[in-house]
Amino acid sequence: MRTVSTVPFTDQKPGTSGLRKQVKTFQKPGYLENFVQSIFDSLPELSGGTLVIGGDGRFFNDKAIQTILSMAAANGVKKALVGQSGLLSTPAASCVIRKYGADGGFVLSASHNPGGPNGDFGIKYNGKNGGPVVESVTEKIFARSKVIESYKITDNDDVNLEKAGLDRIDSMQIEIFNSVTDYANMMEGLFDFDAIRRMFASGFEICFDAMHAITGPYAKEIFVKRLGTSAGSLMNAVPLPDFGGGHPDPGPTYAKELFAKMFSDKAPNFGACSDGDGDRNIVLGKNTYVSPSDSLAIITANAHLAKGYKKGIAGVARSMPTSRAADRVAEKLGIECFETPTGWKFFGNLLDAGRITICGEESAGAGSDHVREKDGLWAILMWLNIIAVSGKSVEDILKDHWQEFGRNYYARHDYESVDKIKAEKIMRTVEQQLAELPGKSFHGETILKADSFAYTDPIDGSVSKNQGMRIDFESGSRFVLRLSGTGTVGATLRVYLEKYVPPTGDLAQDTHKTLADLDLIANEIAKIKSTLERESPSVIS
Numbered sequence: 238m239r240t241v242s243t244v245p246f247t248d249q250k251p252g253t254s255g256l257r258k259q260v261k262t263f264q265k266p267g268y269l270e271n272f273v274q275s276i277f278d279s280l281p282e283l284s285g286g287t288l289v290i291g292g293d294g295r296f297f298n299d300k301a302i303q304t305i306l307s308m309a310a311a312n313g314v315k316k317a318l319v320g321q322s323g324l325l326s327t328p329a330a331s332c333v334i335r336k337y338g339a340d341g342g343f344v345l346s347a348s349h350n351p352g353g354p355n356g357d358f359g360i361k362y363n364g365k366n367g368g369p370v371v372e373s374v375t376e377k378i379f380a381r382s383k384v385i386e387s388y389k390i391t392d393n394d395d396v397n398l399e400k401a402g403l404d405r406i407d408s409m410q411i412e413i414f415n416s417v418t419d420y421a422n423m424m425e426g427l428f429d430f431d432a433i434r435r436m437f438a439s440g441f442e443i444c445f446d447a448m449h450a451i452t453g454p455y456a457k458e459i460f461v462k463r464l465g466t467s468a469g470s471l472m473n474a475v476p477l478p479d480f481g482g483g484h485p486d487p488g489p490t491y492a493k494e495l496f497a498k499m500f501s502d503k504a505p506n507f508g509a510c511s512d513g514d515g516d517r518n519i520v521l522g523k524n525t526y527v528s529p530s531d532s533l534a535i536i537t538a539n540a541h542l543a544k545g546y547k548k549g550i551a552g553v554a555r556s557m558p559t560s561r562a563a564d565r566v567a568e569k570l571g572i573e574c575f576e577t578p579t580g581w582k583f584f585g586n587l588l589d590a591g592r593i594t595i596c597g598e599e600s601a602g603a604g605s606d607h608v609r610e611k612d613g614l615w616a617i618l619m620w621l622n623i624i625a626v627s628g629k630s631v632e633d634i635l636k637d638h639w640q641e642f643g644r645n646y647y648a649r650h651d652y653e654s655v656d657k658i659k660a661e662k663i664m665r666t667v668e669q670q671l672a673e674l675p676g677k678s679f680h681g682e683t684i685l686k687a688d689s690f691a692y693t694d695p696i697d698g699s700v701s702k703n704q705g706m707r708i709d710f711e712s713g714s715r716f717v718l719r720l721s722g723t724g725t726v727g728a729t730l731r732v733y734l735e736k737y738v739p740p741t742g743d744l745a746q747d748t749h750k751t752l753a754d755l756d757l758i759a760n761e762i763a764k765i766k767s768t769l770e771r772e773s774p775s776v777i778s
């Protein structure tokens with residue numbers, strides 16, 4: 238064991254989902270080590286404890302795992318559970334932490350960000366409950382990283398991560414385990430695999446795009462081996478360190494092939510994709526895109542059709558910018574509905590306290606109390622279970638839902654890699670107007686309320702301020718503005734537009750045309766395009 242002296246980095250503040258930086262930054266001598274040691278220093282209970290370690294397989298995953306193992310041994314960890322080949326999807330990591338009663342886990346991923354030597358890398362610490370640690374802990378880790386003077390590491394040969402079995406570094410026991418089995422078993426316990434298998438056998442076709450990211454091996458085990466669909470139903474199912482050069486971001490921009498297929502004459506009955514670390518999902522029907530906010534509402538309304546949710550659900554939560562479609566379902570079901578800041582760490586306390594069963598985000602994330610992360614394959618299996626039991630197509634499920642609850646037209650406009658100073662100026666421009674906006678009218682819409690979103694956690698009372706600007710109109714429409722906390726270059730401004738149409742209204746409008754006025758108003762108030770000197774967003778989803 239060696240103690241190595243080090244100099245602090247000033248930029249190790251975890252964002253929406255862990256510390257995410259370019260690979261080149263993580264490769265700087267001491268960069269990874271400083272952050273990992275700051276975690277060990279902030280959580281002394283890890284000495285003598287059990288840790289889960291795994292990642293999405295991107296470039297630097299294997300190297301980072303070797304470093305973390307050597308540092309874990311030097312910091313007195315008793316046992317490390319490592320996914321075979323260093324692979325673990327984010328929800329599988331959460332599942333395993335919980336199942337084996339580990340004290341926490343390192344999840345190595347930059348999620349939907351591009352990979353490879355010129356791409357991004359990330360590291361996230363999850364606690365005992367299997368979820369991302371709360372803000373007070375990430376703040377403690379950040380504070381430590383600013384004053385750290387040394388780290389501890391052992392000198393050992395690389396551990397062979399390819400073979401399942403037992404190993405050790407000094408007195409630390411290491412168990413390399415199959416990355417897929419525990420997770421697949423959990424899914425089989427939650428969903429009616431017999432019903433889905435029968436549906437597949439009767440000719441129901443699916444197409445799943447793993448985007449050369451982590452879900453490939455999970456999809457093979459679950460969809461092909463256990464549910465009997467053909468291997469040809471899977472696209473890009475082999476994980477690659479650079480994701481085959483693509484962004485593993487599930488959506489029309491990066492999952493082009495899948496979207497083209499689903500919007501063609503030869504479309505299968507069901508399409509889906511997931512992201513780099515397997516926690517996001519997009520669901521598609523024949524010529525049909527299900528917006529993630531609608532998906533959350535539909536899952537909330539229909540979860541009781543799935544085996545593991547027959548008892549009904551306790552409550553639902555959505556991140557603030559997510560459309561309010563789920564709120565209408567909660568109202569009808571008579572259950573609690575929570576609006577939390579962006580990021581899964583804010584759902585943890587509500588899930589632990591049993592206040593909610595289902596939660597989700599507009600950014601293609603949905604999940605439940607089975608783990609403490611969003612879970613891409615879980616959402617996809619939930620949809621398949623609902624389809625198998627109801628006998629309805631994706632298209633009909635969506636239409637019937639709007640018929641019953643009305644439709645929340647919704648879009649997110651991202652202005653990526655913009656100048657940070659300009660992005661902050663836009664946020665300030667809105668902030669300065671907050672007090673005077675209510676009552677003002679723009680293009681036929683009158684503002685009801687305008688605020689900077691602050692959240693008080695109902696369980697531990699902690700307060701999180703500055704979580705985005707909310708501008709609500711009397712009509713029920715709204716727009717939201719916030720800065721991304723996962724980007725690694727400049728800043729990303731996200732503008733979220735939402736317009737509600739009741740069941741009696743026109744439910745078949747073009748989303749982007751319907752929202753054009755709101756886009757105009759958002760620009761008038763926030764001066765987005767003129768400040769950024771950009772004609773249009775880089776991504777619309």
Ligand code: VG1
Binds near residue numbers: 347556580
């Ligand atoms: C984005 C999404 C947010 C999500 C986060 C992590 O954050 O908007 O909803 O929780 O990514 O998802 P931001 O701060 O860039 O808007 V993942 O799949 O990267 O773990």
Ligand code: CO
Binds near residue numbers: 348349513514515517
């Ligand atoms: Co992700």
